[in-house]
Amino acid sequence: SLTFSSRIRSWGIYKRYAHNTHAHVIMKPWIEPPESSSSLYTIKNATVPMVVLSVADKTNHHTTTNCNKNASESPDVALTNSSSSKIDPYYSADRDGLVLVDITVKDGKIDRIKQSEDKEEGESNGQLGTILDAKKGVCMPTFCDIHTHVDKSHTCERSRNESGSLAGADKSCEIDEIHWTEEELTLRMEFSLKTAYAHGTSAIRTHLMSGPSQGAMTWPVFMKLREKWKGRIELQGVSLSILSFFKDEHASRNLARTVKGHKGILGAAVSCSDYGGTDFDPHTTCGDELHTLLDRVFQLAIEFELDLDFHVDENGNEESKGLLHISNAAMRNNYKGQIVCGHCCSLAAQTAENLQIILQAANRANITIVSLPLVNQWLQNRCEFGEKTPRRRGVPLLKEIATENIPICLASDNIRDQFYGYGDLDMLEVFRLSVFIAHLDRPSLGDWPKAVTTTPAQAMGLGKTHGLLKEGGAADFVLFRGRQYSELFSRSQHDRLVIRNGQWIAATVPHYDELDPILNQHALTKTQPLVENNNDKENRKTTV
Secondary structure, eight states: OOOHHHHHHHHHOOEEEOTTOSOEEEOOOSSOOOOTTOOEEEEEEEEEEGGGEEEEOTTOOEEOOOSSSOGGGSSSOBOOOOTTOSSOTTOBOOTTSEEEEEEEEETTEEEEEEETTOOOTTOOHHHHOEEEEOTTOBEEEOEEEEEEOTTTTTOTTTBOOSSOSHHHHHHHHHHHGGGOOHHHHHHHHHHHHHHHHHHTEEEEEEEEEOSHHHHHHHHHHHHHHHHHTTTTOEEEEEEEOBGGGGGOHHHHHHHHHHHHHTTOBEEEEESOSTTTTSTTOTTTTOGGGHHHHHHHHHHHHHHTTOOEEEEEOOSOOTTOOHHHHHHHHHHHTTOOSOEEEEEOGGGGGSOHHHHHHHHHHHHHTTEEEEEOHHHHHHHTTOOTTSOSOOOSOOOOOHHHHHHTTOOEEEOOBOOSSSSOSOOOSOHHHHHHHHHHHHTTTSSOOTTGGGGGTHHHHHHTTOOSSTTSEETTSBOOEEEOSOOSHHHHTTSOOTTOEEEETTEEOOOOOOOGGGGHHHHTTSOOBOOOOSOOOHHHHHHSOOOO
């Protein structure tokens, strides 16, 4: 294995070819990391979102900001604590909720957090160890990506979604199944994990195709990768089935048993097609059987002691109220486990009155909502023939959800597959584009940094310190060169520094040519033509 110093050299530099020469220029990291033998160091002048800080007083009590109160309610937001706190109660964040702090790391844990330029009486450099200057760069806890599909990842060129629609994604995804083997699935999934790890993600929940043939492959591969990546990425698996699957009591019970055996989460797609909420959707809306089938899902979850994670309302139909039906089923069955509902796009199509009813029910049912802005911006309101520009954004009403004190997460969803032809499991990109798409930056970003860190960590049950910069917690965080959000979001931050358990990791994103052995051995699949003929074009309804 590489020595720490050589790992740092391989991690902290990259090659940039000059225009007039083939020689490469070596670029040094913007912060010189500590020596490998150093178990004590202090990062000074780090700019941190106040909502992800947790600071202990001398009695070891921790203070964090209110989980649901948005910091945008005041232009200056202070992290208050007792008089012995390292963060002065009168020290205010800026208008975006950012504070400047020093973070001392000792033996892989965060030993102390205090405001910058506040040297305590009796303090010496010996107590701080090696001093590193973050130069006011933004520091975030490592990311938690609560909704992904890594089993489908990197198949977009092999089985292309020619229309770019949700229906087209389902068809081309089905076509791609013929290429799946244990070997190629392992390679694609691990490629995605390498990528996420290098970007600074420490936890991923992935939905897994769980039909008879694919389920027999995906769950064993998932288990092997979860064990292999233990300590680097906390990996969770969710079964992915349409609601109508639960009509078969024997098969659905076997699925619940499989999920339990793999320490997974039970999932179902509810009102989650282009025609979700209508009689034209027999697979995920299921007509008059909807309530009975939802009860079966909840009863299985109760019997096998499983948490639940739904795909729901992935459309722009006012009739689609799967979130309401799930909330009512949870209360009807007195379900006490964790419930996560992803997508919820149809909330944007509801009347003000119905929106209030749905969100209040979700609040009472203790549901966490996950928005997938990148994927749904790409899929939703798409003209199948490529002739019209979309008019809707494809995201739920995030600010209205926050107003109802419902926990909200932002996540990657699909990457380079039939449902989204792009993406790199980079949660900074997800956060950045979500801010743009949903206008989360005004009047202030406030609590929104928690949507990619603290909130998903809580929904995933990862413990009290995951997704936080907390005294006594693991030193897991990412340092960026951008000093405010305007800088952070304007460049790729490819030179970010990832610290795990106090160690500065040497991981880099893998090259796509690593996938060539499995992708090149299959001829590219020709999916259904975009338009068969003029008659078909006239007769088919454009998905809106």
